[in-house]
Amino acid sequence: MTSEQFFSLLQGAWGTLVLSLLTFAIGGLAGLALAMARISPARPVRVAAAAWIQLIQGTPLLVLMGLCFYGPNIAGIGSVPALLAATLAMSIYASAFLGEIWRGCIQAVHKSQWEAAECLGLTRWQRMRQVVLPQALRLATPPTVGFAVQIIKNTSVASLVIGFAELSYNAKVLNNSTFQPFVYFGAAALLYFAMSYPLSRWSLALERKLNASRR
């Protein structure tokens, strides 16, 4: 592998990183909104959020990519840049999973905490923000970090329908001209591993720490 080829892989890794960060930020915000909607006191809101999550979790990310890539075109917006379409699809996908993870964490906070906060005369918003969410956050950190690994890995399919140039796309382009699949896909796998493994370890460490303090 020449240094230019390696640089091209690194450029791809940069694309992967940018898409992952955008997904985590936007998907996280949407996921928080979904988690709130899932535990809303209004039944229609709860049902709508649950249905939306089922619709997204029951389909492959690649199909969402296709819908987000061709959808804006027929809505009259015209063709959108690859990064934008990929971010949109990934964020929708991530929000459905993060929303369910966080709903579980919020509901895992002990009911007496809600009741105590209510007795103190806090409004629903105050209860959520000052009593429940800080405790839920502790529970939510390990699975959230774990899902960040899923996001990084899933960005790899952004090249398939949309053609966003990320790490696996650049590796494939290099392989198409050199026919050394073990070298380029091996190097790409190592770069993915370098991005994911620290997060996996961190998630595990957080989980152990949390368990230790709860025992």
Next chain:
Amino acid sequence: MKYEFDFASVLAQWPLFLEGAWTTVQLSFLATVLGFVLGALCAVGRGSRYGWLRRLVGAYVEAIRNTPLLVQSYFLVFGLSSVGATMPIMVGAVLALVINIGAYTCEILRAGIESIHGGQIEAAECLGLSHVQILWHVVLRPAVERVWPALTSQFVLMMLATSIMSSVGAEELLGVANRIQSDTFRNFEVFLVLWGLYLALSYLMRTGFWLLGLMVFTRRRKLGTPL
């Protein structure tokens, strides 16, 4: 600009969609069965008394869980064919899926195995059960029962991920969809139809796993308690 939906020309291709869906089902079924066997073997290997086996399985699980399925399939399918080991596309796709899902199944089963109380195994030893009997009746079956919901989710996610196999040439749902798109130029409609088909498949698969659970884990039904 007003877009006119045209589902008729897309749905006219229903035999192709059906063919693709059937391939998706075949891929998923093979990968589920073989992946479960591989995962169970690895989960047992991870609790082995041989340190080298534990480390080997650990390295396999970490390598697979921290790299994308797409790159794994490229590496496996294109890599093997570059050294002359060509194989039918379906074989390569199933191989990639099995190696991938085996690692996830191993982790889930390991959690189940670790949840089995040590006293259970000691009791089984006192009853004079053999090593294999203990492993099967006391450890594995209750462990699988406990993690059944997690396994269901993981295998449904894998069924959805079979769509990635279109990139190494498998003619499953997404693969035939690409062909239909180039025939009809109705990309958005094709993806909407795919959305519906995959939703139906994941619903069917969840129901199948639920029924299988009822059949295999009869004890829970008799006790009438949810786990």
